[in-house]
Amino acid sequence: MKHRFRTQPHPFRPIQLTEWILLGIAVLSELPWENLPYLSTLLGESLAETELVPFAWLWTLICLLVLGLLGLRLPVGSALNKWIYIAVQFGLILIATTLGQWLSPFLMPYLVVAIRGYLIFRRSGRWWVTGVAFGLATTSLIIPLSDIQGIHADLAKLPALTIPQLRTLILFVGISGILLCGLILAFGLMLVNAVLSERNSRQQLAAAHQQLRRYALRIEDQATLQERNRIAREIHDAVGHNLTALRIQLENALLFSPSDAHKTETYLQSAQQLAATALTEIRHSVSTLRSDPLNGKPLVSALEQLCGELQCQIPGDFVYELDLVNPIKREVGATVYRLVQEALTNVVRHSQADQIKLQIKTDLDYLWLMIEDNGIGFDPAQTTAGFGLKSMRERAVAMGGQLHIATAPYQGCRLSAQLPLVEVVM
Structure with missing residues (x-):
């Protein structure tokens, strides 16, 4: 079976904006300010000593750009797709850290990946992504601090520090950085969790309202x-x-x-x-007035009988196509029959049409109904109540579907409806 990598747009615009802000902070942190013409004078740096755009900055910029673009769409479905998505992002950060000498913004990109992992995974996956992000972030901090001799050489211009004092200072900075990294990750993920919980509550409330409405109906x-x-x-x-x-x-x-x-x-x-x-x-x-308009018959048989009864009353061509290949619940079948019965009765009585087409088909999730004629049409705003269109629309909405009328005076009429064949879980 062919493997497909399915994605969807980012579900939360505010969170997506936050990700871009974090990546923007990383960009500003790595920007070679000393090489900009207007700042070189203030900083006392000579442009001849360094390149205008260092090779390291190019790697950082490319990795940040790709990392940001990956957030435009999130993977759905297969867990393998999601882990590939996360691994690619961690790989970009490691490339920027190794080849691009990305040192200062060690936390921001990892926080972005952790947020995305929180959006696409369930509980266990979220913990794994957060743990990997925390481990890589702390590693990116500890490795530079482990070079005590190099740091001591860089600090030679400052007041003298002994090796034990320098070790203590580095240990303090490292522990503080690790704690700060953990706190920021925890706070960021708590914020994302609050947003997700609020969204889930709204979805559950909407689903409960829909279910209650169906029960009431x-x-x-x-x-x-x-x-x-x-x-x-x-x-x-x-x-x-x-x-x-x-x-x-x-x-x-x-x-x-x-x-x-x-x-x-x-x-x-x-x-x-x-x-x-x-x-x-x-x-x-x-x-x-019978409770079961199908009278125990399959929907196709009942519709064929109805069309046969009405065909003799139509002074013209009446073509109908019934392509019902998937199982249909009794409630949906009764609704479809009533919609077709009401619509065709209106066409026969009022449209003066000599060409009528009825088409019903199904796919895995929906039933599609279309009735079209070349009659005199009408103004929906004025004749909705008289033609029973309001009742037809209410029937469709009660089943979780939609019904649309496209018509105008002397331009025929087209009725289309879409009814779900399965319960919609939000």
């Missing part, structure tokens, strides 16, 4: 479905029974009408037709 839907079922039973038992009785009575009247049989028959046939139509409408209403 499910309870509301359950209550609505129970009420719909009750109304459906009442329609079936009461109104349906009465209309059936009416139809029987009208049929009897047709058989036993004593006078003006032709006119009576005409009116009674009309009444009979109206009663039959009312029964059809009631059956349709009962079907609409």
Whole structure:
């Protein structure tokens, strides 16, 4: 299997800015100020004695620049990718220290790497990166201080110091530097931890709100479905029974009408037709009020049946593509069916279109729905409530998805929706 190095943008702009400030401090610490023309006079240095840009400073600048650019994107996924990322940064610091003679800003770049390690790793990885950064930082301090003879030669111009006094001074400076290094690392990582904790709390709160909203919607839907079922039973038992009785009575009247049989028959046939139509409408209403619009069928079968019923009502071309290859939850399937049913009903009733296209497809994470027609269109700001678009949008949002309408008067209409197939964990 091919190994992929996946990255993402830096998640915290303030922390990224802090990293650049720390690296900027390192740059200023290593800048050869004595070689600048305007400072040479003040410092009493001769430009002839040193180069304008020392070779060591070039190495330091290149390493700092690459180290800063590596912070623009952070690795995600594989732990191997993350450790390669950290190792490259430590390698840049060691190159700058060894070849570039990078001595003064020994802590800043290590703190930057520790912060990045804290962002990309979990607990154990964070401890390892912090420990390595601390060890390398203290080593970069101790190694120069271990050359006592060289330091003694450099301090020869100062008041005389004995070797024991110099050893004591170096030990004091070394211990102080190590403690300072540890404190700065600890404080910096505590600050990063506070930022991460605050972000995680917000994400958990948002996820809890989303979950609570879904539970509330499910309870509301359950209550609505129970009420719909009750109304459906009442329609079936009461109104349906009465209309059936009416139809029987009208049929009897047709058989036993004593006078003006032709006119009576005409009116009674009309009444009979109206009663039959009312029964059809009631059956349709009962079907609409069912708790499961799919009626136990797979989503593809239910949609094909719905499209077949509507196709005879469309005076033109109706093309539909159903590419549903991934499993779909019952709630998502019911929502998709309702969206398609409402949208196509609106198209048939109001659009005056002769070309309609329905397309539904899925990938690993989302279901994509698109309905497009060449009808007269409408103004969404004025007709949203009348066409039930608000209800359709609420259905999509309740499932964690989105629904968009692109239309204008006499320019057709395009409805697109995106519904997640999996629970979104933030």
